[in-house]
Amino acid sequence: MRFLFYSHDGLGLGHTRRNLAIASALTALEPRASVLLAVGADYVSRHRLPPRVDILKLPGLRKITNGHYSARHLCIPVEEIRGLRAAMLLTAVKSFAPAVALVDKHPFGAGGEFRDGLRVLKELGGKAVLGLRDILDEPARVLEEWRPYHMQQRIADFYDAILVYGHRAVFDPLAAYEFPESVESRTHFCGYVANLENPEDVDEVNGTIPPREHRTRPLVLATAGGGEDGYVLLENFIRAAATAPWQGLVVAGPMAPEGQSHALKRLAAEHRVAFLTFVQHLSGLFGSVDALVCMGGYNTVGEAVSKGVPVVCVPRVEPRAAPQHERRGQRDEHVEGAFERGGAST
Known part of the structure; x- marks a missing residue:
């Protein structure tokens, strides 16, 4: 068929x-x-x-x-x-x-x-x-x-x-x-659609981060999905991570504009924040990090909630708002909060 x-x-x-x-x-x-x-x-x-x-x-x-x-x-x-x-x-x-x-x-x-x-x-x-x-x-x-x-x-x-x-x-x-x-x-x-990772893919993607037993600080992952409009969020995250009691990890996304991706990479190196441009099977990391910062997209929120990782959403406002975090997330204890994009700062 x-x-x-x-x-x-x-x-x-x-x-x-x-x-x-x-x-x-x-x-x-x-x-x-x-x-x-x-x-x-x-x-x-x-x-x-x-x-x-x-x-x-x-x-x-x-x-x-x-x-x-x-x-x-x-x-x-x-x-x-x-x-x-x-x-x-x-x-x-x-x-x-x-x-x-x-x-x-x-x-x-x-x-x-x-x-x-x-x-x-x-x-x-x-x-x-x-x-x-x-x-x-x-x-x-x-x-x-x-x-x-x-x-x-x-x-x-x-x-x-x-x-x-x-x-x-x-x-x-x-x-x-x-x-x-x-x-x-x-x-x-149909219920919420989430990507189910192959165990081999999960093991492979988790090889990019230190295992929990080797960490001295909690690991917080920030992702903007494809990355096309995530620069402000990721820039603020990197600056916040510089003086935070946790270790930051940024994944810019495969659609991040090249100039913005390079700028984020330089800023991350300056503040000793781990930086990756693209991670295949990214959701395979969600169960291994201590918290997640994201833009409230359908797939990211669904996959994060399914893994039980605490989530902070900074949703997209334009060209289309991301109101789903409010209704889907309010029913799950792992969604810690959501902020208006315009009010985001370090």
Whole structure:
């Protein structure tokens, strides 16, 4: 059985990491399944893929503001990058002929780039499934963005199933985002999606830090996910770690701008803070550090809570807020607190 998983990847790694986790679980459960991941994130090429999973690498998009994008690498207008990505997605549907397409978050792709591909999928008898993290943004903001496109009704008319990556008791997107009643019977609350690391990968990543018995101070890890907009958080963390009674470890992220990554590396060396640009299977470290500082992204918070590590969140404010830390985290004793990004300082 063939599956096509789509994520636009305009900002951060969350969409791809979530689809990769689902693909890994799916192929483990169903030995006849093959999954093609259509992704824009460059970092996937560094990842060890599960069996029977492969990548269709789309030219990269960069999210500027909500609903507005530019080409990440190519010097071409956004209309051309969208056309190129749309053509690749359409060809993938025609050639690969998936039985199911799983679309992460954007119902018809960024800027509608997957609209034609999804139409052909249905014409060929395939099923369309929409995967949504439980909290997309503040409800008023989501409703404002969706209203001009009648998005709730279009989802109801088009999709065979909706998967919500969360628990309804924590947050109910069907009510908050005003979905029509007809959607409810096709909606499945799946719980929180977290990457399950291979024990060998956990051992490998833990080789990058000193074991607990050799530490003289608690070890605190700071990560900004992909790292594209994490400079302020990580800079403040390094300065705070310089005089703290704990040892700091910074992972900048594979999407951190090169100049910012170099600046953080110099600052970390000056203040004797451990610094890494990228760690594959980073969540494998969460169970081995004494605390975690992060930006409150879906994957990071879910994986940290599953490991029981104390967490401090400094959430993203733009282009899309990270309110999930408030509702998901308030129900877990390990989430120590969350701070407004603008008020962060050493």
